[in-house]
Amino acid sequence: MRYSNCLILVLIAMTPGLSAANDTIVDTWRYTLRKPAASWMRVDFDAAAWQEGPGGFGTPGTPGARIGTQWSTNAIWLRKSFELAAVPHKPALLIHHDEDTEVFLNGQSVAKFQGYITEYKLAPLKPEHIAALHAGKNVLAVHCRQTGGGQFIDVHVVDADNPPKLPPPKRNTSPFKSDLITSWGAEVTADNAWTEYPRPQLERGGWTNLNGLWEYAITPIERQQKPEQWQGKILVPYALESKLGGVQRLLDQDEALWYRRTMELQPRADHRTQLNFEAVDYRCAVFVNDRAVGSHQGGHTPFSFDVT
Numbered sequence: 073m074r075y076s077n078c079l080i081l082v083l084i085a086m087t088p089g090l091s092a093a094n095d096t097i098v099d100t101w102r103y104t105l106r107k108p109a110a111s112w113m114r115v116d117f118d119a120a121a122w123q124e125g126p127g128g129f130g131t132p133g134t135p136g137a138r139i140g141t142q143w144s145t146n147a148i149w150l151r152k153s154f155e156l157a158a159v160p161h162k163p164a165l166l167i168h169h170d171e172d173t174e175v176f177l178n179g180q181s182v183a184k185f186q187g188y189i190t191e192y193k194l195a196p197l198k199p200e201h202i203a204a205l206h207a208g209k210n211v212l213a214v215h216c217r218q219t220g221g222g223q224f225i226d227v228h229v230v231d232a233d234n235p236p237k238l239p240p241p242k243r244n245t246s247p248f249k250s251d252l253i254t255s256w257g258a259e260v261t262a263d264n265a266w267t268e269y270p271r272p273q274l275e276r277g278g279w280t281n282l283n284g285l286w287e288y289a290i291t292p293i294e295r296q297q298k299p300e301q302w303q304g305k306i307l308v309p310y311a312l313e314s315k316l317g318g319v320q321r322l323l324d325q326d327e328a329l330w331y332r333r334t335m336e337l338q339p340r341a342d343h344r345t346q347l348n349f350e351a352v353d354y355r356c357a358v359f360v361n362d363r364a365v366g367s368h369q370g371g372h373t374p375f376s377f378d379v380t
Contacts, residue, residue: 097228097236098154099127105145112149113176113213119151126242127152128168128226129216135190136168137224140241148225150214159205160231165195166238169216170223176213177204177229188223194232205229245322247313260316266309270350270374278343283308286333288319293328298359302332309350345380 102122111117126140129148165175165183173185182201197205216225230236262285269275288306289299310317312329323329339345347358353371357364366377 101150101152103150114179115211125244130224131222134222134224138241141244147217162232163197164232166228166230168192168226170218172217174215180204286331289330293326346376347379348376350374
């Protein structure tokens with residue numbers, strides 16, 4: 073008799089980062105690291121092709137910085153839209169900047185800064201620049217240049233009489249993406265994804281390779297029950313973040329990653345069935361047909377469960 077079995081694996085990655093808070097300000101930006109067209113700061117400029125990430129932008133360890141997206145190149149161009157119910161009585165820029173920074177409001181240059189600072193400061197707008205603001209949708213654009221050492225840029229339009237407390241930065245869940253791929257990587261499919269036995273000299277006659285397409289879901293870390301909905305397919309054994317895995321998503325410290333697949337087995341009365349993992353990063357629990365069969369912690373060692 074053939075049996076259809078369901079294997080569920082939940083992973084919890086021990087990743088550094090800060091928890092997101094409920095923002096009272098817009099903290100999501102479009103950005104590019106390559107010099108854009110000359111009209112990049114204008115309201116009608118289309119930045120849809122730019123990358124998207126949470127502010128601020130810089131390198132960890134920079135004094136006073138709240139890093140949402142890591143930035144380490146010599147220059148960055150940023151844009152975001154924000155809504156104003158009314159223009160503040162004393163509008164100002166709440167800014168933490170590096171060497172050469174220029175700020176635009178609705179396409180108009182309103183401030184230039186040289187040198188670097190190590191904490192946020194308020195920079196009141198001049199009367200002629202306040203006119204660039206209006207009730208409704210506004211566009212803030214920033215160009216920052218940095219030549220060495222730690223770096224950081226973050227800017228917000230605030231009321232100087234009542235500046236908000238900035239929330240912890242949201243972690244960017246998108247890894248660096250590139251169209252580059254090796255000729256070997258381009259040939260990887262669900263049918264040939266690491267089909268070799270892990271230790272060829274000790275290969276058993278009866279074994280099943282479980283690499284290939286699995287369903288996956290990302291849930292809050294505290295969830296203990298399997299997901300009701302699965303978000304797509306991931307190619308095992310490639311990581312969630314990788315291009316070959318097909319997802320390219322970073323797992324935050326307060327999230328858990330679930331895998332699921334079905335498999336066909338033919339149990340034999342005189343044999344045991346072992347479920348083998350070469351490595352799982354970092355802490356995992358495993359379920360077969362909704363039954364917990366074991367757990368493991370540690371990202372570099374193989375482990376097995378007897379699931380007979």
